Amino acid sequence: MKYLNPVVRGFYPDPSICAANGKYYMVCSSMHIFPGVPLFESTDMVNWKQIGHCLTRASQIDLYSVRSSGGVFAPTIRYNNGRFYMVTTNDSYHQNFYVYTDDIYGEWSEPVIVDQDGIDPSLYFEDDTCYFISNGNDTDGRGCIQMCQIDIETGKKLSESKFLWHGTGGRFLEAPHIYKFGEYYYLLEAEGGTEYGHMVNYSRSKNIWGPYTPYPNNPVLTNRNLGGYQIQAAGHGDILEDNDGNWWFAHLAFRQIHMWQTYHHLGREVCLVPVKWRDDGWFEIGINGTTPIEVELPDNISFEPQNFSYNKTFENLDEKLDWCYIRIPHMENYKFDKNGLELKGTDITIDDVASPTFAGIRQTEFDLDINCDVIPGAEKSGISFYMDEKHHYEVIVEKNDSGIFVYSRQTIGCIWQESKHHKINADKVTLHIKSEAMQYHFFFKDENGNDVFISDAETRYLSSEVAGGFTGTIIGLFAVNEKGDGVSRFEKLSVKHEA
Structure with a gap:
């Protein structure tokens, strides 16, 4: 079985994915374009159909006079106890918030504000606790990933924000997500800017508050050294285990217009690559740490043929x-x-x-x-x-x-x-x-x-x-x-x- 990247094409950046009720759901950034946060559904992870938007009312998002590429940055979608949550930033007002719904095909709530700065917010649920993660700066002004606990009913902070990791030293530390797989918490992020130097890194810890140990082979995914290759800027994304035990990473990338013309105008798009676990509890992403145009998968993974016409x-x-x-x-x-x-x-x-x-x-x-x-x-x-x-x-x-x-x-x-x-x-x-x-x-x-x-x-x-x-x-x-x-x-x- 083979599929082609990007799997969702055109201006659909910063994908985040979750699983619920036997299907998969994805959201993407929308910036100053309305309606906000396109919402997709899939049954096989390769073929995605748009089913709505999360922000459909002016009361949910103020875009009236935001600059181009301001507005809605980097959403995360999560499912917990029968409810979907989409958390994002109105970057023009430096405001993090989330909306929620019990009906994925219906309307989403009014915004719930969270008083933590930074952008690219994410949620992690464990038992009755909800953690709120974003990028930010530590007390010395260094870029970091930070986290606090919140009351998911009100958005109120239940703890101070604490920095977790400074990343690997690349510029524009962003796109943090926390997962627990087995005995470890994994902290995933992106660095290098959402351009030709983009890359994905991660670390892990047995305590959600750290300290976090970096993956020895970071970056775990990047196309930055594939000069002339059409797909560039592989980065910012989200991990998901599907219903059959296969692991995936959905992430942004873009297609440059020509081998020797390093320009892109279709926007940042959604690419998909497999995730492979190692015996030592670390994982690898992509094909030799890169995102190819064509991805070949084992015969036990099936999906409907893609149709781009x-x-x-x-x-x-x-x-x-x-x-x-x-x-x-x-x-x-x-x-x-x-x-x-x-x-x-x-x-x-x-x-x-x-x-x-x-x-x-x-x-x-x-x-x-x-x-x-x-x-x-x-x-x-x-x-x-x-x-x-x-x-x-x-x-x-x-x-x-x-x-x-x-x-x-x-x-x-x-x-x-x-x-x-x-x-x-x-x-x-x-x-x-x-x-x-x-x-x-x-x-x-x-x-x-x-x-x-x-x-x-x-x-x-x-x-x-x-x-x-x-x-x-x-x-x-x-x-x-x-x-x-x-x-x-x-x-x-x-x-x-x-x-």
Whole structure:
């Protein structure tokens, strides 16, 4: 049996996993994108289906004016006594909190605040005790992993925060999780920054408060020495034993656009590798301590074949699961139906640290063929490839007193450029984009259905290496009205990938 990494593709970073009721559940970071914390379910650990979000209400998370890549960092999901808990950080406000639910398919609670600093929080349950773990700094200002006991009903601290381990000396100590396997407590973490130097380390102790002894062969997982390999930044993740006694590590990584082009714009994705136990109580992760694209497993492990081909349309995209928004949306400006989407623009644009009228889906593959009909009513509307408010590309249909025009606009930091404006003698425009690993190609269709070239755009300028941040490209339909109140309609959307 073989499977391919990433197993969940596109902007789904910082995975955490748990098991409950014979199935497996996973959550990922969402940063300033709403709804917050995508939630997935699986029966075989390889194939994952999104079933919801943990943060679906503005009362649960304040994203109104957070910077790009602020907001929701690094969630952890845990199951205890019939209840699911998701703990995370609103990094923009330096606030750790958790929400909970007794129905994994239903709504989650209002936030419960925990007064411990740091980010990447995790929970560990043992008997009637709940431990709260995060990164932080010790009394000398050194990065460390810290822990306290909390009352899980109220979030109140029941002990002082105590530092457990300084890690192995790599930068940006993060992603702590504690487990008890046999007689040892294992403290897992990530270091090196969530970039090309990312790595996973761990230590163990017979006492949950330490002292912790490092694994002699740390880092236990890293792709940092695989120069030119497509999958990079293997790190931040979570361990799980499945129902058949197999052990797994789900973690983030990303795909760079070319062997010699060290850029990534799809975001940090979810990879999966096996965990192997040694006789001395230490464990190994991955294939020779790395994450490959193709993972071969023993015949006793079975799963459904992966299928990465798709054609996403208005008919099969789910309004609550697949679509996302920049910060907290004004839903009165959105009207979905089975055949299309109507967007009422406002004077907020994609350049603003606010919430423009923008409905997006995550870009999950390099190679895409995208088509959409735009019936312009708003002053400007079209398709956006959005990384953040300073790094995005648009194909724009503009309606003004002189007529209807189609053109592209590329915003890269403080620089922007527009292509030639093409006048359209019709009430509807079909936009066509061909996406490749290193370039986007923008077109519109003429009256005979032929492509008319608008411009090309390099994907690397939407990458994290250029833009910074922790997100990935989102394909968005948008509308803007700087003066009026027009509504644009989008129909016949097709986002197609052939694996």
